Amino acid sequence: MNNPLLTPELKTQIYNDRNVRTAITRQSHLMFFNIYFASYVTHETARFQKELFSLSEDQNTTMVVVVAFRGSGKSTIMNMSYPLWAILGEQQKKFVIILSQTQRQARQHLVNLRRELESNELLRADLGPFQEQTDEWGSYALVIPRYNAKIMAASTEQSIRGLRHGQYRPDLLICDDVENLDSVKTKENRDKTHDWLVGDVIPAGDQQTRIIIVGNLLHEDSVLMRLKQGITENKINGVYREYPLIDDKGNIAWPGKYPTQAEIEQLKRTTGNETAWQREYLLRIISDVERVIHPDWIQYYDYNEIPPFDDDHDFRFTATGIDLAISQKESADYTAMVSAHVFGYEDKLKIYITPNPINKRMVHKETLDTAMNLSKSLGRGEMTWILVEDVGYQQAVAQELIRAGYPAKAVKVHGSDKRSRLALTSHLIQSGTVLFPKKGTELLISQMTGFGVEKHDDLADAFSLLINKIISLDHKEQTQGIWFLTDDGDWEGTQWRVQKKEFEDD
Incomplete structure (x- = not known):
């Protein structure tokens, strides 16, 4: 960043006269930064x-979410300079809270501010003196008596x-790196961070409280990605900005620091890690986990794209794969x-995956009832196939369902x-043979793309059981005509309609 053009006389006035400084910087965060x-x-x-700088000045925007490349200055601008300008400038904030993923990180942000206040002559003159506080919960804060303001970590x-500072509720909340690679690995942790943000952080303020969220995209289901989606779909009031070092057209975001591709290549060599380069500088979500199913393989369908369920459109059958659990413990x-x-x-x-798969803890009877209801509801009055693993308790469930017809x-x-x-299902997903509804299978997809790190994988197991059985049937000779199964298990009668050879043993 480079200073705006200031005459030597004005620079002298700014340095020597506090009133001149505050008058110039009161309405401009950009000018504040270039001076202080x-x-x-x-x-x-x-x-x-x-x-x-413009987003920080716009008080009509209560939530700002910023994702920018490493070394872009985003934290310096939004996490160090902005809290001080928000107190000293026209916004006149009184209670600022800086939030990070760990207490150590949060304290470090305030340590950086304190050191800046101690070593920066102009800041010390205009904001000081200040006091440090530590409360009974271990929260760390800087108090600026001159402005009756407090910055807490x-x-x-x-x-x-x-929390309050005197009569003031938090009027500026800054979240900087509230997620890391470990915290986004499991849906449980991602939900925990999201619930903390929407259930604890946002309600801490009032209608005039500004919320600034700065970070990086670490997972397809991270808090920042959820906020991005909510803002993009106009479900959340706010502004989302994403600044990669190089955009899709090859434009360099900071030509003043990286004027040519040569400087970019030199920077890339210093990272020494392609994954880090893609994630930290190009803002592409790269998992450190060896994925079985990649998120960009998932393809979707609209409900009106499902063909009619008849022979003219090669409809074969509807089936449900079930992964059974015995215990109801948490x-x-x-x-x-x-x-x-x-x-x-x-x-x-x-293969069209249906929306809203079942995923819950159930006792034995509820499991049977749910499977039977699902079988009938999917078949529009006719029963559809139920597939369970041929092992122990699950095999017994299959026999009970057969006895029930x-x-x-x-x-x-x-x-x-x-x-x-x-x-084994990955090639069908990647090729678009298996299609997912646009809504209703988010948890299933999350378990598949996060397999191995998510706490639960039951939906992924049921999915693979179902798809692998379909794969095993795909090369069989097509059956001509309709077969029926009797109460005795013979392939005649009228109990329910199926194609016999589809589900014969290999």
């Missing part, structure tokens, strides 16, 4: 940095609801039921592990 943080201004200010491990797995409509064979095979099948998995079974 002049030592940080080593390159020409980039367009995106000017936008950050807290973490995702702490609750800030109900730590136990869930019983999961994933269903699909199947059309065509081989290169014309299409439902088309159930115990499926052998031949000793393969869960990861391998899911991997």
Whole structure:
């Protein structure tokens, strides 16, 4: 960033006269930064940095979410300079809280502010003196008596609801790196951070409180991605900005610091890690986990794209894969039921996953009732296939369903592990043979793309059981005519309609 053009006379006045300084900087965060943080201004200010200053000044925007490349100055602008300008400038904030993923990180932000106040002659003259505070919860704060203002640090491990500075509720909340690679690995942790933000942080303020969230995109379901989606879909009032070092057209975001591709290549060599380069500088979500299913493989369908369920459109059957859990304890797995409509064979095979799969802890009777209700509801009055793993308790469930007159099948998995079974479905997902509804399978997709790190994988297991059985049937000779199963299990009669050869043993 580079200083605006200031005459030598004005520079002298600014340095010697506090009234001149405050008058010039009161309405402009950009001017404030260039005067009080002049030592940080080593390159020409980039367009995106000017936008950050502008966003910080716009009090009509109560939530600002910023994702920018490493070294962009986003934290210096929004987490160091802005809290001080918000107190000294026209916004006149009284209670600022800086939030980070850990208490150590939060304290470090205030340590950086304190050091700046101690070493920066102009800041010390205009904001000082200041006092340090530590309360009984270990929260760390700087108090600026001249402006009756307080800057406090807290973490995702702490609750800030109900906090006040005198009569003031928090009027500026700055979240900087409230997630890290470990915290986004599991949905449980992602939900925990999101619940903390919407249930604890946002309610801590009032209608005039500004919320600034700065970070990086670490996961497809991270808090920042959820906020991005909510703002983009106009479900959340706010502004989302994303600034990669190089955009899709090859434009460099900060030409003052990186004027040519040569400087970019030199920077890239210093990272020494392609994953870090993609994530930290190009803002592409790269997982450190070896994925079985990649998020960008998932393809979707609209409900009106499902063909009619008749022979003219090669409709074959509807089936549900079930992964059963026995215990209802909080730590136990869930019983999961994933269903699909199947059309065509081989290169014309299409599998439409139905929305809202079952995923809950159930006792034995509830499991049977749910499976039977699902079988009938999916078939529009006719029963549809129920597939369970051919092992122990699950095999017994299949037999009970058959005795009750439902088309159930115990499926052998031949000793393969869960990861391998899911991997066998990957080519059908990537090719678009397996399609997902645009809404209603978010948890299933999350378990599939996060397999191995998510706490639960029951839906993914039910999915792989279902799809692998469909794969095993795909090369069989197509059946001509309709077969029926009697109460005795013979392939005649009228109990329920199925194609016999579809589910014969291999």
